Protein backbone atom coordinates (compact mmCIF):
# COMPACT_ATOMS: atom_id res chain seq x y z
CA UNK A 1 0.00 0.00 0.00
CA UNK A 2 1.19 3.52 -0.72
CA UNK A 3 2.67 5.31 2.26
CA UNK A 4 0.54 8.29 3.32
CA UNK A 5 2.11 11.75 3.32
CA UNK A 6 -0.05 13.05 6.15
CA UNK A 7 0.63 16.71 7.03
CA UNK A 8 3.99 16.80 5.22
CA UNK A 9 4.84 18.38 1.88
CA UNK A 10 7.23 15.66 0.77
CA UNK A 11 8.24 12.15 1.83
CA UNK A 12 11.68 13.42 2.71
CA UNK A 13 10.25 15.84 5.26
CA UNK A 14 8.01 13.13 6.68
CA UNK A 15 10.96 10.76 6.93
CA UNK A 16 13.10 13.36 8.71
CA UNK A 17 10.35 13.79 11.29
CA UNK A 18 9.93 10.03 11.66
CA UNK A 19 13.45 9.64 12.99
CA UNK A 20 12.61 9.57 16.71
CA UNK A 21 10.24 6.68 16.02
CA UNK A 22 12.57 4.93 13.57
CA UNK A 23 15.42 4.94 16.09
CA UNK A 24 13.11 3.85 18.92
CA UNK A 25 11.80 0.96 16.79
CA UNK A 26 15.34 -0.08 15.85
CA UNK A 27 16.17 -0.33 19.57
CA UNK A 28 12.86 -1.93 20.49
CA UNK A 29 13.99 -5.52 21.07
CA UNK A 30 17.36 -4.55 22.50
CA UNK A 31 17.23 -5.29 26.21
CA UNK A 32 20.97 -5.39 26.76
CA UNK A 33 24.14 -5.51 24.67
CA UNK A 34 25.08 -8.91 23.31
CA UNK A 35 26.64 -10.19 20.09
CA UNK A 36 23.61 -12.44 19.49
CA UNK A 37 21.66 -9.31 18.49
CA UNK A 38 23.42 -9.93 15.18
CA UNK A 39 22.62 -13.64 14.97
CA UNK A 40 23.56 -17.02 16.42
CA UNK A 41 27.29 -17.58 16.67
CA UNK A 42 28.16 -13.89 16.55
CA UNK A 43 29.88 -14.02 19.94
CA UNK A 44 32.51 -16.47 18.70
CA UNK A 45 33.05 -14.47 15.55
CA UNK A 46 33.33 -11.09 17.31
CA UNK A 47 35.78 -12.55 19.81
CA UNK A 48 38.29 -13.86 17.30
CA UNK A 49 38.38 -11.05 14.74
CA UNK A 50 41.27 -8.60 14.65
CA UNK A 51 40.01 -6.31 11.92
CA UNK A 52 36.74 -4.90 10.53
CA UNK A 53 36.17 -4.05 6.88
CA UNK A 54 33.11 -1.93 6.12
CA UNK A 55 31.76 -1.83 2.56
CA UNK A 56 28.98 0.48 1.38
CA UNK A 57 27.91 3.18 -1.10
CA UNK A 58 26.46 6.68 -0.81
CA UNK A 59 24.92 7.67 2.49
CA UNK A 60 25.49 4.17 3.87
CA UNK A 61 29.22 4.68 3.29
CA UNK A 62 29.16 7.77 5.51
CA UNK A 63 27.45 5.74 8.24
CA UNK A 64 30.37 3.32 7.98
CA UNK A 65 32.90 6.15 8.18
CA UNK A 66 31.29 7.39 11.39
CA UNK A 67 31.35 3.88 12.85
CA UNK A 68 35.10 3.65 12.30
CA UNK A 69 35.58 6.36 14.95
CA UNK A 70 33.34 4.52 17.39
CA UNK A 71 34.77 1.04 16.85
CA UNK A 72 38.42 2.09 17.02
CA UNK A 73 37.80 4.16 20.15
CA UNK A 74 35.52 1.79 22.09
CA UNK A 75 36.25 -1.73 20.76
CA UNK A 76 39.91 -0.98 19.87
CA UNK A 77 39.81 -2.94 16.59
CA UNK A 78 41.26 -1.42 13.41
CA UNK A 79 38.58 -0.58 10.86
CA UNK A 80 38.80 0.19 7.17
CA UNK A 81 35.85 1.64 5.35
CA UNK A 82 35.74 1.29 1.59
CA UNK A 83 33.49 2.46 -1.19
CA UNK A 84 32.12 -0.81 -2.54
CA UNK A 85 32.65 0.04 -6.22
CA UNK A 86 36.33 0.66 -5.55
CA UNK A 87 37.00 -2.26 -3.23
CA UNK A 88 35.60 -4.81 -5.65
CA UNK A 89 38.10 -3.85 -8.35
CA UNK A 90 41.31 -3.30 -6.45
CA UNK A 91 44.00 -5.66 -5.21
CA UNK A 92 43.72 -5.74 -1.45
CA UNK A 93 45.34 -7.86 1.24
CA UNK A 94 42.78 -10.27 2.69
CA UNK A 95 42.85 -11.27 6.33
CA UNK A 96 40.63 -14.21 7.33
CA UNK A 97 40.22 -12.74 10.82
CA UNK A 98 38.25 -9.85 9.37
CA UNK A 99 34.62 -9.14 10.09
CA UNK A 100 33.19 -7.87 6.79
CA UNK A 101 30.32 -5.46 7.40
CA UNK A 102 28.09 -4.24 4.59
CA UNK A 103 25.69 -1.37 5.19
CA UNK A 104 22.72 -0.90 2.88
CA UNK A 105 19.27 0.60 3.17
CA UNK A 106 17.88 -1.50 0.31
CA UNK A 107 20.09 -4.57 0.55
CA UNK A 108 20.09 -4.67 -3.26
CA UNK A 109 22.82 -2.20 -4.28
CA UNK A 110 24.76 -4.01 -7.01
CA UNK A 111 28.19 -2.61 -6.10
CA UNK A 112 27.84 -3.45 -2.41
CA UNK A 113 26.66 -6.99 -3.17
CA UNK A 114 29.56 -7.48 -5.58
CA UNK A 115 32.06 -6.13 -3.03
CA UNK A 116 30.71 -8.56 -0.45
CA UNK A 117 31.09 -11.48 -2.88
CA UNK A 118 34.60 -10.31 -3.68
CA UNK A 119 35.53 -10.33 0.03
CA UNK A 120 34.03 -13.81 0.38
CA UNK A 121 35.99 -15.04 -2.62
CA UNK A 122 39.15 -13.85 -0.85
CA UNK A 123 38.33 -16.15 2.08
CA UNK A 124 36.71 -13.64 4.41
CA UNK A 125 33.64 -15.56 5.53
CA UNK A 126 32.59 -13.72 8.69
CA UNK A 127 30.09 -11.39 7.04
CA UNK A 128 27.49 -9.15 8.62
CA UNK A 129 25.01 -6.71 7.15
CA UNK A 130 23.15 -3.79 8.59
CA UNK A 131 20.15 -3.51 6.34
CA UNK A 132 16.66 -2.03 6.29
CA UNK A 133 15.04 -4.81 4.24
CA UNK A 134 14.93 -8.22 5.90
CA UNK A 135 14.14 -10.11 2.69
CA UNK A 136 16.93 -8.54 0.62
CA UNK A 137 19.76 -10.23 -1.26
CA UNK A 138 22.27 -8.71 1.18
CA UNK A 139 20.65 -10.30 4.22
CA UNK A 140 20.57 -13.67 2.44
CA UNK A 141 24.24 -13.40 1.50
CA UNK A 142 25.60 -12.55 4.98
CA UNK A 143 26.12 -14.86 7.92
CA UNK A 144 24.99 -12.25 10.48
CA UNK A 145 22.60 -9.35 10.22
CA UNK A 146 20.85 -6.58 12.02
CA UNK A 147 17.66 -5.20 10.51
CA UNK A 148 17.10 -1.51 11.05
CA UNK A 149 13.47 -0.55 11.52
CA UNK A 150 13.34 2.72 9.65
CA UNK A 151 10.26 1.51 7.76
CA UNK A 152 9.83 2.15 4.05
CA UNK A 153 11.96 5.07 2.91
CA UNK A 154 10.47 6.72 -0.19
CA UNK A 155 12.60 9.86 -0.64
CA UNK A 156 15.64 9.15 -2.82
CA UNK A 157 17.81 11.13 -0.40
CA UNK A 158 18.27 8.84 2.59
CA UNK A 159 17.47 10.24 6.06
CA UNK A 160 15.85 7.90 8.55
CA UNK A 161 17.70 4.90 7.11
CA UNK A 162 20.98 6.71 7.90
CA UNK A 163 20.20 7.47 11.55
CA UNK A 164 18.97 3.93 12.14
CA UNK A 165 22.13 2.56 10.49
CA UNK A 166 24.17 4.65 12.91
CA UNK A 167 22.11 3.34 15.81
CA UNK A 168 22.76 -0.25 14.67
CA UNK A 169 26.46 0.48 14.17
CA UNK A 170 26.74 1.79 17.71
CA UNK A 171 25.14 -1.45 18.94
CA UNK A 172 27.68 -3.36 16.85
CA UNK A 173 30.51 -1.31 18.38
CA UNK A 174 29.35 -2.20 21.88
CA UNK A 175 28.75 -5.87 21.03
CA UNK A 176 32.22 -6.24 19.52
CA UNK A 177 33.78 -4.41 22.48
CA UNK A 178 31.98 -6.79 24.82
CA UNK A 179 33.13 -9.92 22.97
CA UNK A 180 36.67 -8.58 22.99
CA UNK A 181 36.47 -8.04 26.77
CA UNK A 182 36.65 -4.26 26.46
CA UNK A 183 33.22 -3.16 27.73
CA UNK A 184 32.74 -2.73 31.46
CA UNK A 185 29.25 -3.11 32.89
CA UNK A 186 29.26 0.56 33.91
CA UNK A 187 30.16 1.71 30.41
CA UNK A 188 27.56 -0.60 28.89
CA UNK A 189 24.88 0.85 31.17
CA UNK A 190 25.95 4.42 30.35
CA UNK A 191 25.93 3.83 26.58
CA UNK A 192 22.58 2.02 26.69
CA UNK A 193 21.04 4.91 28.64
CA UNK A 194 22.30 7.40 26.07
CA UNK A 195 20.89 5.27 23.24
CA UNK A 196 17.51 4.92 24.91
CA UNK A 197 17.30 8.71 25.25
CA UNK A 198 18.06 9.27 21.54
CA UNK A 199 14.42 9.51 20.34
CA UNK A 200 13.76 12.37 22.79
CA UNK A 201 17.05 14.07 21.90
CA UNK A 202 16.29 13.79 18.15
CA UNK A 203 12.83 15.24 18.83
CA UNK A 204 14.45 18.35 20.31
CA UNK A 205 16.62 18.78 17.20
CA UNK A 206 13.86 18.43 14.57
CA UNK A 207 12.12 21.22 16.49
CA UNK A 208 14.82 23.60 15.20
CA UNK A 209 13.11 23.52 11.79
CA UNK A 210 11.84 27.17 11.82
CA UNK A 211 15.36 28.54 12.35
CA UNK A 212 16.70 26.30 9.59
CA UNK A 213 14.00 27.51 7.19
CA UNK A 214 15.27 31.06 7.76
CA UNK A 215 18.82 29.98 6.80
CA UNK A 216 17.65 28.01 3.77
CA UNK A 217 16.33 31.18 2.14
CA UNK A 218 19.90 32.54 2.13
CA UNK A 219 21.35 29.23 0.99
CA UNK A 220 19.03 28.94 -1.98
CA UNK A 221 20.71 31.98 -3.59
CA UNK A 222 24.15 30.37 -3.76
CA UNK A 223 25.63 27.85 -6.18
CA UNK A 224 28.35 26.57 -3.83
CA UNK A 225 28.74 25.67 -0.18
CA UNK A 226 31.41 24.20 2.07
CA UNK A 227 30.74 21.91 5.02
CA UNK A 228 33.24 21.56 7.84
CA UNK A 229 33.44 19.00 10.62
CA UNK A 230 36.20 17.32 12.58
CA UNK A 231 36.66 13.84 14.00
CA UNK A 232 33.52 11.73 13.99
CA UNK A 233 31.59 14.73 12.65
CA UNK A 234 33.65 14.85 9.45
CA UNK A 235 31.55 12.04 7.88
CA UNK A 236 28.47 13.98 9.01
CA UNK A 237 29.76 17.05 7.14
CA UNK A 238 30.14 14.81 4.07
CA UNK A 239 26.61 13.53 4.47
CA UNK A 240 25.33 17.12 4.81
CA UNK A 241 27.12 18.12 1.60
CA UNK A 242 25.76 15.04 -0.20
CA UNK A 243 22.17 15.83 0.87
CA UNK A 244 22.50 19.41 -0.40
CA UNK A 245 23.95 18.28 -3.75
CA UNK A 246 21.40 15.53 -4.29
CA UNK A 247 18.24 17.56 -3.86
CA UNK A 248 19.06 21.27 -4.24
CA UNK A 249 21.72 20.82 -6.99
CA UNK A 250 24.00 23.26 -5.16
CA UNK A 251 27.62 22.23 -5.46
CA UNK A 252 28.78 21.34 -1.96
CA UNK A 253 31.98 19.90 -0.61
CA UNK A 254 32.93 18.74 2.85
CA UNK A 255 36.31 19.03 4.48
CA UNK A 256 37.74 18.08 7.82
CA UNK A 257 38.20 21.61 9.17
CA UNK A 258 41.94 21.19 9.76
CA UNK A 259 42.41 20.62 6.03
CA UNK A 260 40.96 24.02 5.02
CA UNK A 261 44.36 25.66 4.82
CA UNK A 262 45.57 23.02 2.36
CA UNK A 263 43.29 24.13 -0.45
CA UNK A 264 39.64 24.96 0.04
CA UNK A 265 40.44 28.23 1.81
CA UNK A 266 41.22 29.56 -1.67
CA UNK A 267 37.50 29.24 -2.46
CA UNK A 268 36.33 31.29 0.51
CA UNK A 269 34.90 34.73 -0.30
CA UNK A 270 31.86 36.57 1.03
CA UNK A 271 29.87 34.55 -1.56
CA UNK A 272 30.72 31.23 0.09
CA UNK A 273 28.47 29.89 2.85
CA UNK A 274 30.44 27.63 5.18
CA UNK A 275 28.34 25.25 7.25
CA UNK A 276 30.20 24.22 10.38
CA UNK A 277 29.40 21.41 12.79
CA UNK A 278 30.53 22.55 16.23
CA UNK A 279 30.06 19.92 18.92
CA UNK A 280 31.49 20.62 22.35
CA UNK A 281 34.22 18.00 22.08
CA UNK A 282 37.99 17.85 22.48
CA UNK A 283 38.52 19.48 19.06
CA UNK A 284 36.42 22.59 19.78
CA UNK A 285 39.32 25.01 20.27
CA UNK A 286 40.94 23.80 17.04
CA UNK A 287 37.63 24.20 15.25
CA UNK A 288 37.26 27.76 16.51
CA UNK A 289 40.60 28.69 14.99
CA UNK A 290 39.50 27.08 11.68
CA UNK A 291 36.37 29.27 11.86
CA UNK A 292 38.61 32.33 12.31
CA UNK A 293 40.42 31.43 9.09
CA UNK A 294 37.08 31.55 7.26
CA UNK A 295 35.94 34.80 8.89
CA UNK A 296 39.22 36.52 8.06
CA UNK A 297 38.44 35.90 4.35
CA UNK A 298 34.90 37.23 4.63
CA UNK A 299 33.25 33.77 4.41
CA UNK A 300 29.75 33.47 5.88
CA UNK A 301 29.73 30.91 8.68
CA UNK A 302 26.56 28.97 9.47
CA UNK A 303 27.33 27.10 12.67
CA UNK A 304 25.41 24.34 14.40
CA UNK A 305 26.86 24.76 17.89
CA UNK A 306 26.19 22.66 20.97
CA UNK A 307 24.81 25.00 23.61
CA UNK A 308 27.78 24.36 25.90
CA UNK A 309 30.29 25.62 23.27
CA UNK A 310 29.24 29.22 24.05
CA UNK A 311 29.78 30.21 20.40
CA UNK A 312 27.94 33.53 19.93
CA UNK A 313 26.43 34.95 16.76
CA UNK A 314 28.11 38.07 15.35
CA UNK A 315 28.67 39.75 11.98
CA UNK A 316 29.27 36.99 9.41
CA UNK A 317 28.73 34.25 12.00
CA UNK A 318 25.24 32.75 12.19
CA UNK A 319 24.51 30.27 14.96
CA UNK A 320 21.81 27.69 15.57
CA UNK A 321 22.04 26.27 19.05
CA UNK A 322 21.98 22.52 19.41
CA UNK A 323 21.32 20.77 22.73
CA UNK A 324 24.19 19.96 25.08
CA UNK A 325 26.96 17.79 23.67
CA UNK A 326 25.75 14.21 23.30
CA UNK A 327 29.06 12.35 23.50
CA UNK A 328 29.69 9.43 21.15
CA UNK A 329 26.18 9.60 19.72
CA UNK A 330 26.46 13.28 18.80
CA UNK A 331 26.75 12.55 15.03
CA UNK A 332 23.19 11.16 15.10
CA UNK A 333 21.93 14.52 16.38
CA UNK A 334 24.13 16.74 14.22
CA UNK A 335 23.10 15.18 10.91
CA UNK A 336 19.46 16.13 11.44
CA UNK A 337 19.73 19.92 10.96
CA UNK A 338 21.82 19.23 7.83
CA UNK A 339 19.00 17.08 6.43
CA UNK A 340 16.54 19.88 7.18
CA UNK A 341 18.82 22.51 5.65
CA UNK A 342 19.13 20.53 2.41
CA UNK A 343 15.40 19.85 2.37
CA UNK A 344 14.29 23.46 2.85
CA UNK A 345 16.94 24.83 0.49
CA UNK A 346 15.68 22.44 -2.19
CA UNK A 347 12.09 23.53 -1.50
CA UNK A 348 13.13 27.18 -1.82
CA UNK A 349 14.70 26.36 -5.20
CA UNK A 350 11.63 24.44 -6.32
CA UNK A 351 13.34 21.14 -7.16
CA UNK A 352 11.69 17.73 -7.19
CA UNK A 353 12.80 16.84 -3.65
CA UNK A 354 11.66 13.23 -3.47
CA UNK A 355 12.83 12.36 -6.99
CA UNK A 356 15.94 14.38 -7.80
CA UNK A 357 17.09 14.36 -11.41
CA UNK A 358 19.44 11.55 -12.55
CA UNK A 359 19.28 9.62 -9.25
CA UNK A 360 17.60 6.37 -8.22
CA UNK A 361 16.55 5.14 -4.80
CA UNK A 362 18.26 1.83 -5.25
CA UNK A 363 21.00 1.25 -7.79
CA UNK A 364 20.75 -2.40 -8.81
CA UNK A 365 22.98 -2.13 -11.86
CA UNK A 366 26.68 -1.33 -11.89
Ligand code: G6P
Pocket residue numbers: 057058059060103104105106107108109112156157158359360361362363
Ligand atom coordinates in the same frame (compact mmCIF):
# COMPACT_ATOMS: atom_id res chain seq x y z
C1 G6P B 1 21.54 5.33 -4.00
C2 G6P B 1 20.62 6.19 -3.16
C3 G6P B 1 21.35 6.69 -1.91
C4 G6P B 1 21.92 5.52 -1.14
C5 G6P B 1 22.82 4.63 -2.03
C6 G6P B 1 23.19 3.34 -1.33
O1 G6P B 1 22.55 6.12 -4.54
O2 G6P B 1 20.17 7.30 -3.90
O3 G6P B 1 20.45 7.40 -1.07
O4 G6P B 1 22.67 5.99 -0.04
O5 G6P B 1 22.13 4.29 -3.22
O6 G6P B 1 22.01 2.59 -1.17
P1 G6P B 1 21.84 1.42 -0.14
O7 G6P B 1 20.44 0.91 -0.37
O8 G6P B 1 22.87 0.37 -0.47
O9 G6P B 1 22.03 1.99 1.22
